[in-house]
Amino acid sequence: MSPAARRPAPRRRPKRRIDAPRRAAYDALRQVTGNDAYANLVGPELLGQRHITGRDAAFATELLNGTCRLQGTYDLIIAAASGRKLGDLQANVLDVLRLGCHQLLSMRVPTHAAVAASVDLAAVAIGERVTGLVNAILRRVGEHSMDEWLDRLTAGLDEALARAIRSHHPRWIVDEYARLLPADELDAALAANNIAPRTCLAIRPGLSTVAELVDAGAEAHPRVPTAAYWPGNPGDLAAVRDGRAGVQDPGSQLAALAVVEPDAPEGPWLDLCAGPGGKSALLAGLAREQGTWLLASELQPHRAALVAQALRAYPEPHRPQVIAADGTRPAVAPGSFARVLADVPCTGLGALRRRPESRWRRTPQDLAALVPLQRALLRAALDAAAPGGVVAYVTCSPVAAETTEVVEHVLAERPEVTRIAPDHQLWPHRDGTDAMFRALLRVPADPAGQEPNRRR
Incomplete structure (x- = not known):
């Protein structure tokens, strides 16, 4: 061989x-x-x-x-x-x-x-x-x-930078939180961003009920009347598959419900920045219950398609209208809407527990670029409101530059607009929700002095 x-x-x-x-x-x-x-x-x-x-x-x-x-x-x-x-x-x-x-x-x-x-x-x-x-x-x-790694990485660093590393946040976000919260809440607020939220569902009013979801195995939310927690895959629920309910954070639901709480004139409602459609789907049912209708407007056509998908279960011919339009130049006549929701584009820093990559993707430069757009959208929302109408300015962020400071800036331009209630900021560590912000505003009544017909 x-x-x-x-x-x-x-x-x-x-x-x-x-x-x-x-x-x-x-x-x-x-x-x-x-x-x-x-x-x-x-x-x-x-x-x-x-x-x-x-x-x-x-x-x-x-x-x-x-x-x-x-x-x-x-x-x-x-x-x-x-x-x-x-x-x-x-x-x-x-x-x-x-x-x-x-x-x-x-x-x-x-x-x-x-x-x-x-x-x-x-x-x-x-x-x-x-x-x-x-x-x-x-x-x-x-x-x-x-x-042990955190001890090694933070050795010799100043307190703020060490807190950022230990809490798994960029330093600039920690600094923003420190400006907004009492010192004894800061660590709890940062820690809450690292805990995945429970899956929460929202009903489509008139199409489903919380009781239906509870019968299927959900747990009714203790404070949000349209919400229920679901322990499994939402797609397992017939109501979700049919579009009669959808996944939506309870804080987002509270922000949408806020625009319905105050008295307002009779007339249609407007969701000015509607994508991807969760708030529109909630408001559409409430509008129908009050004998009116909702117009959902969204800049990007593909996001407008998502809004239409969220609204698909509402029957014709009363299904809410969806348009692709620039919210800063609304394709509607001024003074047309009794209630206007302006859930404006923002940094999304209120949803860090839900969007885990966003804390590393966002920068202070993003914040600076968004503020002019947010102001423009709030102005457009006020223009769209009927005399005596209600406007809700909403962001999924706790950062003052895109929440209270936007509102204060626009109100300084329009002293005739009044606050209906104090601004409200939700927090995950306090409320178990995303860090949603909302301001409720009212445009002046008819200058002729006639009070509009009001509906609750």
Whole structure:
């Protein structure tokens, strides 16, 4: 037998396998970090497409959302453990490392399993050439607990920066919170942003009831009459599938309900910035109950389509109208609407627990760019209101520059407009809701002195 014949065959590398939940979390994270997708949208979409359900879906959801929520902290840990600048790592490798960090430091995944699964994920999704690097970095990460890493990262830092790192927030957001809250509430408020919210449903008035949801297994909200908590997949409910109920934070529901509380003239209602449609769907039913109708306006056609989808269960010919129009230049006659909701575009910093990636995506420059738009939309909302009409200015943010300061600026221009009630700010740590802000305003009555017909 020749020497060649006696030579042993080369050993084949065992075939790598990666479980479906981790692969789904990785693919979703790549869309979030690479394409500016939203984790709360792309994650469920991928899970549905790949038929991942039950405990596997819960694992993938926590892995994706938790990684996004703590991304800034994990990036500091990866840089320290690797001795590299983040820019020296491939973007897809960095995402594998972030997912690995979350499993090692924030989930009940044994160290060896977290490292091995991350190495396999890197091999399958990227290539064998990066597995050694991923293995080495994650082994160093796993040498310390989260608390130990936080102690290392914050050693010698000033109190505010250390609080930002320990609470997993950018420094500028911590500074904004510190300006708004008593010192003894600051840590609780930041911590609340790191707790995933319960799924809350909103009924479509006239189409479903909270009692129907409770009969199906939901829990009625103690303070919001249109809301109920749902413990499972909302798509399991017939009312949600049919469009007779939808997912909506209780704070968002309270903001919409506020525009209905004060007396107002008779006449149609306007949702000036309606996308994606949750508040429109709630208000549409309430308007029908009062014998009137709602117009929903949204700038972007694709978001206007989402509004129409949210309103689909309301029967013709009384289904609310939806238009694609610029809210700063409404396609309606001035003084036409008894009630106007202006839920304006904002930083979304009130929904950090629901949109985990947004804290790392938003910057102070975004805030500065939004304020002129917010002022313009509030002016347009006031213009659209009928004499004696009610306007609700709403943002999903606690930041003063886009809440109270916008209102004060516009009211200084229009001293004839009055506040109906004090401005109100919700907080997750106080109210169990997103940090929604609302101001209720009234435009002056008919200058001829005639009081309009009012309806509650």
